[in-house]
Amino acid sequence: MPKDLVSLIVSLDEKNAVDLVRKMVNAGEDPLKILEQVRIAMAKVGDKFEKKEFFLPDLIMSGEILRQIAEILEPKLKAGAKVKRLGKVVLGTVFGDIHDIGKDVVKFILDANGFDVIDLGVDVPKEKFVEAIKKENPEIVALSGFLTLAYDSMKETIKEIEKSGLRGKVKIMIGGGQMDETIREYVGADAYGKDAVEAVAIAKRWVGA
Numbered sequence: 001m002p003k004d005l006v007s008l009i010v011s012l013d014e015k016n017a018v019d020l021v022r023k024m025v026n027a028g029e030d031p032l033k034i035l036e037q038v039r040i041a042m043a044k045v046g047d048k049f050e051k052k053e054f055f056l057p058d059l060i061m062s063g064e065i066l067r068q069i070a071e072i073l074e075p076k077l078k079a080g081a082k083v084k085r086l087g088k089v090v091l092g093t094v095f096g097d098i099h100d101i102g103k104d105v106v107k108f109i110l111d112a113n114g115f116d117v118i119d120l121g122v123d124v125p126k127e128k129f130v131e132a133i134k135k136e137n138p139e140i141v142a143l144s145g146f147l148t149l150a151y152d153s154m155k156e157t158i159k160e161i162e163k164s165g166l167r168g169k170v171k172i173m174i175g176g177g178q179m180d181e182t183i184r185e186y187v188g189a190d191a192y193g194k195d196a197v198e199a200v201a202i203a204k205r206w207v208g209a
Helices: 004-012 013-027 031-050 054-079 103-112 126-136 151-165 181-187 196-206
Strands: 087-093 115-119 139-144 171-175
Touching: 004 013, 004 031, 013 031, 013 054, 031 054, 031 103, 031 196, 054 087, 054 103, 087 103, 087 126, 087 196, 103 115, 103 139, 103 196, 126 139, 126 151, 139 151, 139 196, 151 171, 151 181, 171 181, 171 196
Parallel strands: 087 115, 087 139, 139 171
Antiparallel strands: none
């Protein structure tokens, strides 16, 4: 039976994965290190889905495990966070992708680090991103995607932002299970964050913090 967190998440062992995270937190383990293990596990889950070894119910189950882990880690990540607000981020999972894996983690780490996050949810139409930029006037737009189908959705969303004349007003980052630097180039984003910690580092750099 798997004992490490990555294996427990990938085998969709909800109870033992959540119990292990509680034990790790109680033992004083760094929540960011726990998150890194979660990221590795979710990348493997995404890979299994792409290879048709996992199906939608498995993805939903993995998302539920992540939600519970995020709930345990959130107070630890927010503890002692600075109140000073640094900027505004419009965040959402692009259309065609129903996963909030990763997105929610990025949201609460950005929030804990002083960013106001406008979370548009999942399966967000490109027009909704444009509306949010017009309404909220953010410095940053963060596009999340867990599956390979998100590549073209991201590309189209960025094109829509360009078409509406707003591209020069915002910095755009992408992140999620199957994303990398090659995909960043393909979709036309300014940066790729491999995890929530890197997303925060990029965001801080962009607002000069």
